[in-house]
Amino acid sequence: MPTPDEIVRSMCESWNAPTPDPDQISKYFAEDAVYHNIPLEPAVGRAAISATVAGFLAPLDGIHFEIRHQVSSGNIVMNERTDTFHVSGRATPLRVMGVFEVNDGLITAWRDYFDLAQGNQAMGF
Template sequence: MPSPDDIVTAMCRSWADPDPDRISAFFAEDAVYHNIPMEPIHGRAAIREFIAGFLSTFESIDFDIHHQVATGNIVMNERTDTLRGLGKDTPLPVMGVFEVADGAITAWRDYFDMAAINRAFGADAAPE
């Protein structure tokens, strides 16, 4: 079975050529995805729907991982996510915390400044 570090790295890479089904397959059925400025999303099906909606605005996201550490089932990475869409590339500094169990992501929390998204795309363009 791949390590938690390998699972998180593969999930991050999958956003470069995004497919909501492929990305959501990295998550446990009862996973929680929480972009800290927004409300948490519960369950793989809801995560898949969020990803699909997000990708209706953005063509892809490149995750440039600067640092990643793993201990046990916890993986943390500091990265720059480059949002590609609406005719521009927008870099977003992010800190991500992942919990992995039985080969699937059970929790993903991303910490970032929502004001950077609002400045780049306007409040109406930010994903909900």
């Protein structure tokens, strides 16, 4: 079974596909997982996570996750990333701090912390 570190790295890499698939991304999560972008409301459950991911991806031409640093201890994984949003020919980086809980080979919680004003700019709002 992959380690929690490997699971989180694989999930982050799945966002870098030419056409990221929300259903493929959500397969890394437990059925009752919670995905919370801290300035926003959490998505609870795999179906809600897939819908949230689809909503994030809809206005984008692409996205790229670059893990700058990642540490893990037991089932907790933390990473510092730069998520670069591609919208209308413009690439906008967003610095993100992610905290993940992994149990039985699936992500059970994902919390991302970022500046909401920079996030809105990255999304073209």
